[in-house]
Amino acid sequence: MSLFKGLAKILFPHTCVLCAERSDQSRDMCIECEKKLPWTHSVCKQCGLHLPSGTDTDICGHCQQKTPQFDRVLALCDYADPIDRLITAAKFNQKLVYTRLLGELLAKQVTQKWYQSQPMPSLIVPVPLHDARIKARGYNQSVEIAKIVSKKLHLPFSFDICKRNKATLAQSGLTHAEREKNMKNAFTLRSTSIASHVAIIDDIVTTGHTVGELSKQLRAAGVKQIDVWCCARTQRDKG
Numbered sequence: 307m308s309l310f311k312g313l314a315k316i317l318f319p320h321t322c323v324l325c326a327e328r329s330d331q332s333r334d335m336c337i338e339c340e341k342k343l344p345w346t347h348s349v350c351k352q353c354g355l356h357l358p359s360g361t362d363t364d365i366c367g368h369c370q371q372k373t374p375q376f377d378r379v380l381a382l383c384d385y386a387d388p389i390d391r392l393i394t395a396a397k398f399n400q401k402l403v404y405t406r407l408l409g410e411l412l413a414k415q416v417t418q419k420w421y422q423s424q425p426m427p428s429l430i431v432p433v434p435l436h437d438a439r440i441k442a443r444g445y446n447q448s449v450e451i452a453k454i455v456s457k458k459l460h461l462p463f464s465f466d467i468c469k470r471n472k473a474t475l476a477q478s479g480l481t482h483a484e485r486e487k488n489m490k491n492a493f494t495l496r497s498t499s500i501a502s503h504v505a506i507i508d509d510i511v512t513t514g515h516t517v518g519e520l521s522k523q524l525r526a527a528g529v530k531q532i533d534v535w536c537c538a539r540t541q542r543d544k545g
């Protein structure tokens with residue numbers, strides 16, 4: 307290694323996971339690649355789905371008709387390339403570099419964008435996985451992401467407040483009714499004394515049934531405000 311390369315590595319120790327160039331930031335993504343992420347905007351402030359263009363309300367028709375169990379979904383990105391690849395890598399490759407990066411991006415968005423004029427939650431609850439799935443994968447990616455967010459924001463997180471009762475089927479490929487049935491009673495809370503304002507962390511929110519079911523349990527335990535922080539939100543218009 308040349309002296310120049312050696313010095314550069316000390317000054318810029320991070321490598322961008324997308325372009326493999328040296329990162330000019332204190333995380334494993336360069337500014338250029340970060341700018342090009344499919345950042346979420348113009349979405350319903352409750353469910354996080356795109357609002358129809360030209361709409362003059364900030365809550366979509368679905369949420370107006372049937373209020374979700376959670377108060378708001380805050381998503382980093384729409385579920386699209388390349389965030390989808392990062393999430394898959396975080397889930398299956400045992401590579402915690404991806405969960406660390408996703409956690410850092412979430413923490414940045416929380417402090418710089420989402421909570422400018424809003425009170426912060428006082429507890430982070432990652433969506434639990436069933437024991438069988440943790441055993442197979444070795445870890446719960448949402449817990450790993452939550453650990454980073456918790457550390458960055460100095461917010462406590464609890465990974466054992468809630469238990470996943472069944473190894474639910476993957477939601478993709480199921481009909482709406484099947485998804486609802488699949489998630490029913492999927493969680494049991496182990497504590498009834500929980501903070502009044504909670505942020506649920508999930509890597510990806512697809513239909514909202516998983517975080518909806520968890521929110522239902524938290525709500526029943528007296529949680530007043532439930533925000534959902536996720537790395538990506540599947541948009542209806544993107545399938």
Ligand SMILES: [Zn+2]
Pocket residue numbers: 322323324325326327335336337338339340
């Ligand atoms: Zn890059």
Ligand SMILES: [Zn+2]
Pocket residue numbers: 350351352353354355365366367368369370
């Ligand atoms: Zn909505």
